[in-house]
Amino acid sequence: MVSSMIPRLAASPFGLALIGTCFLVLSALLSVSIGDYQLSLLEIWSALISPSESLASFVIWELRMPRLLLAMIAGAALGVAGAITQAVTQNELASPSLVGVSSGAALAIVLVLVFTNLSSHYHFVAGIVGGSVAMSITLWLSWKQKLDPVNLILSGLCISLFCAAATTLLLISVSTDTRGLFYWLLGSVANRTWQHVSLLAPIALLSLILCAFLARPLTILQLDTEVIKSIGGQVKRWRIQALALTVILTSATVSVTGPIAFVGLVAPHICRTLLPKHLAYEYRFVLCGSALCGALLVSISDLLANYQEIPVGILCVLFGGPSLVWLIQKQYKQGAL
Amino acid sequence: MNQVIATRSDITAKAWPFYGLLISLFVLLVGLFFAALCLGSVPLSIQAVWQALLSSTPQNSESNILWQLRLPRSLLAIVVGVHFALAGLILQAVIRNPLADPSILGVNGGASLAIVLCLLVFDYVQLQVFNLSDSRFNFVWLPAIALLGGTLATALVLKLSWRQQLQPNQLALNGVAIGAVLNALVMWAILAWGGNRTETSLIWLAGSLYGRDFSQLLLLLPWTFIGVFGCFLLLKHLSILQLDSDAAHTLGLNVKRWRLTSLFIAVALAASATAVTGPLGFVGLIVPHFAKVLLNRLGLGISLPHLMVVCMLAGATLTLAADIASRTLISPLEIPTGTLTTLMGIPILLLLIRRQS
Numbered sequence: 190m191v192s193s194m195i196p197r198l199a200a201s202p203f204g205l206a207l208i209g210t211c212f213l214v215l216s217a218l219l220s221v222s223i224g225d226y227q228l229s230l231l232e233i234w235s236a237l238i239s240p241s242e243s244l245a246s247f248v249i250w251e252l253r254m255p256r257l258l259l260a261m262i263a264g265a266a267l268g269v270a271g272a273i274t275q276a277v278t279q280n281e282l283a284s285p286s287l288v289g290v291s292s293g294a295a296l297a298i299v300l301v302l303v304f305t306n307l308s309s310h311y312h313f314v315a316g317i318v319g320g321s322v323a324m325s326i327t328l329w330l331s332w333k334q335k336l337d338p339v340n341l342i343l344s345g346l347c348i349s350l351f352c353a354a355a356t357t358l359l360l361i362s363v364s365t366d367t368r369g370l371f372y373w374l375l376g377s378v379a380n381r382t383w384q385h386v387s388l389l390a391p392i393a394l395l396s397l398i399l400c401a402f403l404a405r406p407l408t409i410l411q412l413d414t415e416v417i418k419s420i421g422g423q424v425k426r427w428r429i430q431a432l433a434l435t436v437i438l439t440s441a442t443v444s445v446t447g448p449i450a451f452v453g454l455v456a457p458h459i460c461r462t463l464l465p466k467h468l469a470y471e472y473r474f475v476l477c478g479s480a481l482c483g484a485l486l487v488s489i490s491d492l493l494a495n496y497q498e499i500p501v502g503i504l505c506v507l508f509g510g511p512s513l514v515w516l517i518q519k520q521y522k523q524g525a526l
Numbered sequence: 527m528n529q530v531i532a533t534r535s536d537i538t539a540k541a542w543p544f545y546g547l548l549i550s551l552f553v554l555l556v557g558l559f560f561a562a563l564c565l566g567s568v569p570l571s572i573q574a575v576w577q578a579l580l581s582s583t584p585q586n587s588e589s590n591i592l593w594q595l596r597l598p599r600s601l602l603a604i605v606v607g608v609h610f611a612l613a614g615l616i617l618q619a620v621i622r623n624p625l626a627d628p629s630i631l632g633v634n635g636g637a638s639l640a641i642v643l644c645l646l647v648f649d650y651v652q653l654q655v656f657n658l659s660d661s662r663f664n665f666v667w668l669p670a671i672a673l674l675g676g677t678l679a680t681a682l683v684l685k686l687s688w689r690q691q692l693q694p695n696q697l698a699l700n701g702v703a704i705g706a707v708l709n710a711l712v713m714w715a716i717l718a719w720g721g722n723r724t725e726t727s728l729i730w731l732a733g734s735l736y737g738r739d740f741s742q743l744l745l746l747l748p749w750t751f752i753g754v755f756g757c758f759l760l761l762k763h764l765s766i767l768q769l770d771s772d773a774a775h776t777l778g779l780n781v782k783r784w785r786l787t788s789l790f791i792a793v794a795l796a797a798s799a800t801a802v803t804g805p806l807g808f809v810g811l812i813v814p815h816f817a818k819v820l821l822n823r824l825g826l827g828i829s830l831p832h833l834m835v836v837c838m839l840a841g842a843t844l845t846l847a848a849d850i851a852s853r854t855l856i857s858p859l860e861i862p863t864g865t866l867t868t869l870m871g872i873p874i875l876l877l878l879i880r881r882q883s
Contacts, residue, residue, distance in 0.1 A: 330876060330880070334880075339695045339699060340695065340879065340882075343695060343698055343702075343879050344879065346699075347872050347875055350702075350872055351868075351869065351873075354807075354865045354868040355869065357732060357865050358865050358866075361732075361859065361860070361865075362856045362861060371728075375713060450706070498717075498718075499714055499718055503713050503714050504710075506706055506707060507707060507710050507714075509706075510704065510706045510707030511703075511707060513699075514686060514700055514703045514704065517696060517699055517700060517703070518686065521689070522689075
């Protein structure tokens, strides 16, 4: 019976969501139980329902839970940000890190960190400013080429490289110890506390809810601009709203976890491949699916990264880079570029 | 790409402005060289430099600074500049793609990964098998290992863009994606197994000339001779390879063989330089572009021999200037030279991408 259930489940978006959630719970259980201090399912259960002073409960609630939650929220935020970027630019290769938002935000945050001693709430604001500036420059550069897909990504990559080099320059020119910042720049959720979660979670959840209102406009934005205008769509307003949400989601994530690249690129693609063909551009489903895929990607990557104590950002590049190459090949083969 | 190869009569008619350009570049280079010897966290007067240069036996701190620190470093900057500039020029001519550059085609990333892996494996084997805690790695092998890594990475990038006839933008995109993956692998290796090499590896990865001495210069020089000599031997073939492959065939050239040979020499130049100084990004992109603009402005036709000579001089000048800037801007600290060249190179890359569309 089960064998006949799974294909039927996978054919409908709700079934897919169910399967995705199951995987998410599974990866959550794994990342809570695996580590230097192994925990059994029973121990996890008792620590979850009745937090006590025991070591197991401390490990779960103070060490592993914030990390897990951050990984999931960051993944969901980045996945949705990627889906929105792809919808607005009508470019399947776009993602927040490839149009320069992440590294722009990172540069601005490092600037604030180095030259001022403001609290971490302001880092997020600085990230928004930096991210918007970097994205505007990228869009402006490829505007004349009508946002030609390859041109947009190349310009974005250039801006990213530039920001990264400028960040290195900044980090080296201050004489204080910057090793912690260096790890942050690789994108990591290690050693985070509830304080970090409380920084990211409200902003991310609020923006994700706002994104839900954009689902219909985003679906319409897939049409030709002239067509949208003729049916009374407000192309410009929708685009600006959507991009603003992308910048907020990305900058909030970057300010807490550092730039985690390629999740925004890969998550929407996985989601679109899994969704039934006629729903692959229905943004109600794409947004939810991207959030789920993003959360899964980052939490599983973090599970693997945790094994060797390397930052999760590195693993994301390792699977994201080849997928970018693969997507480029596919798009060229289809003649889409 | 539509460079007109100047005929011989053109060249002789415009010989004098060209030699003027060469002489002025050379004077600039020599001037910068002396500036590099004088400037630094301990400024030296030109007389002191001159005296220390003439007496090779170290007697005082000034001549020590000069012979131990500044002279090898500045000479190395010049040599490395020539390496990267020539590599960029050859790549652009052979692939017929103005966006080609060792750092974009993955040479630097591949070379870095090969070197880091090799050092880590060597350390591990030495510790486990021979029980030696201090590393006795023979650095002579580094350029060859870098060459291996660089060749593999470049081959991968070229293979990925082969079907689209190495279309410039796609090639750059593939190269940057592969570069990101290689970089992540390098970071992984360093962070997971780096041990006490972590710090030095990170500095080396940013591309720096800090603390280089004559031994590293001597390590690189054979490769320089092979590379530069190879370039001049290849000149005739390269100017034909700039044409499209059908035309090159008609002129009776074995396109495939000479393409591969030239690519190999370019990769060898870039990888060996990477082995010594770490990746100096975008020098190979900036210098040929700059040289072409310079030759065009002076009304000289762009012929490959001219371009090559100008590139060598301009590459040396650029890296030397970047090195001076990197150790004087925030002295006594240092900015990695590679970061500076990257910051300079990206605007030019953007300009070139713009021109593509």
